[in-house]
Amino acid sequence: MATDPGISLKIRTALGQYLKRDPTTILMTDHLRDDLGLDSMAVIELLYRIEEAFDLQIPDQDLVGLTRVGEVVHYVEKRLGKTSASLPTKNTAKPSKLKNKKKS
Amino acid sequence: MRSRVVVTGLGIVSPIGIGVSDFWKAARSGQSGISAITSFDPFPMDGYRSKVAGQVRNFAIERFLDSPHGDRVDRYAQFALVATKEALADSALQMAKENPHRVGVIVGAGMGGMVMGEREITQLYEQQKPHRVHPNFIPVITLNSASGIVAMAYGAKGPNLTISTACSSSAHALGQAMCCIREGRADVVIVVGADASITPLVFAGFCSLRALSSKFNDHPEKASRPFECSRDGFVMGEGAGTLILESAAHARKRKARIYAEIAGYAATSEAYHMVIPREDGLEVANTMRLALMDAGVTPAQVDYINAHATSTTIGDAVEAKAIRQLFKSRADKIAISATKSLVGHTLGAAGAIGGIASVLTLHTGNIHPTANYDDPDPACALAGVSRSGQERRVKVALLNAFGFGSNNAAVVLKHAIA
Numbered sequence: 001m002a003t004d005p006g007i008s009l010k011i012r013t014a015l016g017q018y019l020k021r022d023p024t025t026i027l028m029t030d031h032l033r034d035d036l037g038l039d040s041m042a043v044i045e046l047l048y049r050i051e052e053a054f055d056l057q058i059p060d061q062d063l064v065g066l067t068r069v070g071e072v073v074h075y076v077e078k079r080l081g082k083t084s085a086s087l088p089t090k091n092t093a094k095p096s097k098l099k100n101k102k103k104s
Numbered sequence: 105m106r107s108r109v110v111v112t113g114l115g116i117v118s119p120i121g122i123g124v125s126d127f128w129k130a131a132r133s134g135q136s137g138i139s140a141i142t143s144f145d146p147f148p149m150d151g152y153r154s155k156v157a158g159q160v161r162n163f164a165i166e167r168f169l170d171s172p173h174g175d176r177v178d179r180y181a182q183f184a185l186v187a188t189k190e191a192l193a194d195s196a197l198q199m200a201k202e203n204p205h206r207v208g209v210i211v212g213a214g215m216g217g218m219v220m221g222e223r224e225i226t227q228l229y230e231q232q233k234p235h236r237v238h239p240n241f242i243p244v245i246t247l248n249s250a251s252g253i254v255a256m257a258y259g260a261k262g263p264n265l266t267i268s269t270a271c272s273s274s275a276h277a278l279g280q281a282m283c284c285i286r287e288g289r290a291d292v293v294i295v296v297g298a299d300a301s302i303t304p305l306v307f308a309g310f311c312s313l314r315a316l317s318s319k320f321n322d323h324p325e326k327a328s329r330p331f332e333c334s335r336d337g338f339v340m341g342e343g344a345g346t347l348i349l350e351s352a353a354h355a356r357k358r359k360a361r362i363y364a365e366i367a368g369y370a371a372t373s374e375a376y377h378m379v380i381p382r383e384d385g386l387e388v389a390n391t392m393r394l395a396l397m398d399a400g401v402t403p404a405q406v407d408y409i410n411a412h413a414t415s416t417t418i419g420d421a422v423e424a425k426a427i428r429q430l431f432k433s434r435a436d437k438i439a440i441s442a443t444k445s446l447v448g449h450t451l452g453a454a455g456a457i458g459g460i461a462s463v464l465t466l467h468t469g470n471i472h473p474t475a476n477y478d479d480p481d482p483a484c485a486l487a488g489v490s491r492s493g494q495e496r497r498v499k500v501a502l503l504n505a506f507g508f509g510s511n512n513a514a515v516v517l518k519h520a521i522a
Binding site: 051 | 172238
């Protein structure tokens with residue numbers, strides 16, 4: 001599936017700012033945790049920035065599917081292309097792992 | 105036998121210097137770090153009664169740290185990280201050679217992460233968008249964010265505590281760290297005092313309490329004037345101080361340079377009033393007496409007091425009265441200085457910054473002047489308060505700190521070879 005270069009660049013720029021590295025070195029296939037070293041809190045901060053950049057609200061149940069840069073880009077593209085508030089996902093019934101990892 | 109506890113490293117971020125060398129040079133010359141607050145961007149200072157503070161100017165965390173630890177915490181915890189980096193380097197402690205579970209961190213902080221706290225609260229109420237509250241809001245404003253990030257930065261896995269007793273917070277941190285090492289719970293404790301809350305809401309709150317000086321807005325450097333006739337309230341400050349405490353045996357084993365000994369501590373409550381001290385001074389005198397007993401020294405042995413001395417009308421008078429009660433005629437022979445005359449009242453950092461001044465006094469024999477001590481107030485006349493610096497061998501020093509909530513602390517420090 002083709003990606004919107006504007007959306008991709010915006011997301012990789014946000015990642016680059018967070019990671020203090022050149023956005024062009026960040027690949028669509030990069031895993032947020034395993035390749036880019038983002039812990040669960042850092043992913044939440046990234047999504048917060050993306051929500052702001054694209055004027056979106058990302059529901060908790062959608063977090064589970066967002067593990068690679070490309071998945072985040074495709075997710076934002078879908079959301080911007082749809083008018084419904086939330087996308088159906090495979091994991092909507094499951095609680096977010098990200099949410100429950102932290103201490104009280 | 106309980107362990108003796110010594111100080112082996114110092115670090116500081118203050119309105120008169122970032123770094124111990126700059127701080128002490130400025131302190132010895134009586135340089136004031138109090139300046140005008142130009143604005144609380146985006147609104148002006150017009151509505152504030154007080155318009156001056158001890159501000160740390162041009163602080164940018166990336167100038168001091170190349171690790172990402174500073175990015176996720178508020179200004180006060182960034183100060184803590186910078187002061188701790190200096191103190192650890194000064195102590196020559198190598199964490200790689202230490203048992204990390206024997207290295208603790210105890211931080212004193214009064215207000216915590218108010219910079220982000222105020223910003224997020226303001227935005228929420230203005231925009232009414234709960235989903236736009238920053239995900240770091242809770243970890244940043246939680247009061248142990250500084251003790252947490254300092255431990256993470258250096259891998260200190262021992263006791264990790266935050267003490268919040270308003271203006272006495274880091275004096276208690278020093279005392280509790282001493283107890284921790286004495287009891288054998290740690291070999292080393294990184295003691296930090298930090299606060300950075302010269303923010304629109306906190307500053308307005310202290311103005312509304314009528315606690316801040318407002319007579320010297322046109323002459324900021326004259327606003328903090330402890331024990332002096334025309335004092336009219338304290339001046340808010342910000343900063344951080346770190347002291348590396350360790351057992352004397354541990355310090356000797358690694359051949360560390362020993363600045364001073366932390367020899368005694370007392371913590372009391374006046375159980376009296378949230379913001380007003382008991383005017384008879386009995387509880388303050390009792391706190392000092394208990395700390396001296398804990399150190400095994402008599403009032404006659406005390407050479408120097410780093411007074412709490414915030415420059416409030418009642419607070420300074422009560423402390424002076426208490427010193428007179430405890431030390432009697434000797435009260436006039438004890439050298440006394442008020443570090444807040446130079447840096448303002450750094451709230452949770454005050455005990456640590458006063459502690460650093462006390463340690464340097466013991467170590468160097470230099471006593472920094474008390475700025476603006478032009479016309480001594482008869483209500484708190486103590487002959488040892490000096491407007492100029494002194495050179496004097498000091499063997500025993502007493503550090504006082506009192507906080508809102510009817511809270512008192514006193515710490516006794518000794519010369520390293522006393």
